[in-house]
Amino acid sequence: MRSKSILFVDLDRTLFDTSRFVEAIRNELKLQFQVVMTTNEARNYYRYYEDLYDYDFFKHCQDRGVTSQQIYDCIFPELLIKYGSFLYEDVRSLLGTEFEIMTFGSEPYQSLKLKMAPELQDRAVTIVHERKGAYINREFKNVSVTLIDDKPAAMTGYSAGTFIHLDRAQKVPIINDESGIHIRSLNHTKEVLS
Numbered sequence: 001m002r003s004k005s006i007l008f009v010d011l012d013r014t015l016f017d018t019s020r021f022v023e024a025i026r027n028e029l030k031l032q033f034q035v036v037m038t039t040n041e042a043r044n045y046y047r048y049y050e051d052l053y054d055y056d057f058f059k060h061c062q063d064r065g066v067t068s069q070q071i072y073d074c075i076f077p078e079l080l081i082k083y084g085s086f087l088y089e090d091v092r093s094l095l096g097t098e099f100e101i102m103t104f105g106s107e108p109y110q111s112l113k114l115k116m117a118p119e120l121q122d123r124a125v126t127i128v129h130e131r132k133g134a135y136i137n138r139e140f141k142n143v144s145v146t147l148i149d150d151k152p153a154a155m156t157g158y159s160a161g162t163f164i165h166l167d168r169a170q171k172v173p174i175i176n177d178e179s180g181i182h183i184r185s186l187n188h189t190k191e192v193l194s
């Protein structure tokens with residue numbers, strides 16, 4: 001049985017600096033395999049779910065001659081040595097607290113990213129292929145759920161729980177009005193939840 005309340009935190013661009021990771025992995029592919037992968041080319045490997053999409057990174061690599069085995073044997077250890085982790089600094093403020101990860105996307109790619117965040121190794125992870133709001137609606141009928149996500153659309157269709165919008169570009173630290181709760185940094189999570 002799950003507890004009566006759960007805090008879910010999104011992975012991409014909420015906990016995990018996806019842009020930094022993509023840049024780093026592309027650099028490493030170029031360095032080790034002389035393969036240049038662009039965003040334009042990556043779009044051919046997007047799979048759409050309404051307006052959501054995930055990226056079949058490993059298929060993209062394979063078509064460019066780099067196997068998933070090579071990613072794990074050559075690229076992954078090198079990135080760990082060079083970067084250590086791709087989590088944002090403010091994730092530290094959450095590490096001592098209870099939360100689970102809820103992420104949208106393709107399993108192998110999301111798992112690779114999670115491995116690039118060693119601090120999250122023991123966290124429960126739910127990978128969904130639909131809007132998180134719709135998933136939570138169906139799976140957590142009697143549970144009080146809070147979701148922190150950088151995309152407000154993640155919670156479309158879900159009204160019973162609490163949604164915290166993380167907007168790192170926001171000018172003020174916290175906005176809490178009729179439009180909802182918006183925080184500029186994960187450092188403010190405890191404050192808005194108390």
Ligand SMILES: [Mg+2]
Nearest residue numbers: 010012013150
């Ligand atoms: Mg996100």
